[in-house]
Amino acid sequence: MEEIQVIRRSPAMTTRINDLGQPIGWAVADWTPCPRPPRTPMEGRTVRLEPLDPAKHGDELWAAFEADETGRMWTYLPVGPYADRGAFDAALATNAKSEDPLFHTVIDLATGKAVGFCTYLRIDPNNGVIEVGFITFSPLMQRTTGSTEAMYLMMARVFDELGYRRYEWKCDSLNAPSKAAAARLGFTYEGLFRQAVMYKGRNRDTAWFSILDSEWPGIKAGFQAWMDPANFDADGKQKRGLAALISERRE
Template sequence: MTRVNELGQPIGAPVPDWTGCAPIPHTPMRGRTCDVVPLSLSHAADLHAAFSAETTGALWTYMPTGPFASEADYAAWVNRACTSTDPLFFAIIDTATDKPVGVASYLRMQPEHGVAEVGYITFSPALQRTPMATDAMYLMMKRVFDELGYRRYEWKCDALNAPSRRAAERLGFTYDGLFRQALVYKGRNRDTAWFSILDQDWPRIKAALESWLTLTNFDETGHQKRTLQSFMAK
């Protein structure tokens, strides 16, 4: 039933005793297959090498940055990114090799409202379509919901970026809508697709992610026995 005020106007549900959340800390997150750690200049050379394994340039099509002509150019970007507080950049470290294989960030953080976005997701070929990729996203979700009590976690992408849209849906994000002509980047228009997970969604999504990530869900060659979607459906 919709609540109304004393004037008979519909109003939102109460959020009792809400005082906001703590800012997201720039500290490591440890997972089963990867660690998510503050991005530093020491990661630049290995990240550039990992990204260079993708030779078509498609990795950068929908990114606001890149491609980078040289390792020095990428290191200069990392050097700037390291000092940013919003976005708050992290490197994704393969614990099997202790090498960085991707980057992600929190951005548009609003702790007073309990809202944050994940973005600048840049996965090298060594990270794409691996359990590490899911593990990294799980760790970042777990921080905002379990550790800090955020109410909303967002994923936004170019509406034409089909792989990003599929990734968001696979991870349990709900499509919220389309913001037309939201940005101009790299000299072209971007309509932005918005996705979100709410705190009320998180227990179900968390259980599915943890079940999928367990060692018993993978055979001796590392292939999944059950899809993440099958756990989400359950």
């Protein structure tokens, strides 16, 4: 797909007043709706994201998720853990047909195996808004370079390829690891939606985060600096953290 070169940035903070003397938002000139995310792969240095295919990915995903022996990875997700393989396969079949959420399997390029999945959801081409969610990373990819690169690839498609204005991350406000991940990845905390939803028979107060297109160039530069092989020592340990690199480069 041809890359969209124009990033629609917000202008400097200025006050616009209409003919009635009321303050109004800044003008969005020549806006056209964004394309919907395509069902095509996204490949990086350590991982490839490809559309979920139950026949191709089912066995490997089941094995990867079984590595979570306590079921901890499912606590804050609206689904899972699955009682048996049949229930899991039925869920995969439904997920693979879905357009929103749009599921992508994460392939570890070192092993060639599926190790998790993530989605685009609440896709709003007219307003240029899209969310990342259903992030289901097995223990095989948690706290790895690949888990970070997978999130970078999702962002790069949204902003560089499709030209969206806003990228969202939402999570249970009690999910401390998810909130920490959002901050590390460059998202800005926007607030708490109290009693937003119910899932698994319990309340969820939802924490909202976002990245805007105007912020993306600096965040992208931070990701690229972090993923540079020179940022890792001989044992694969990072020399500088992602959050610090993004902070230095974002506008």
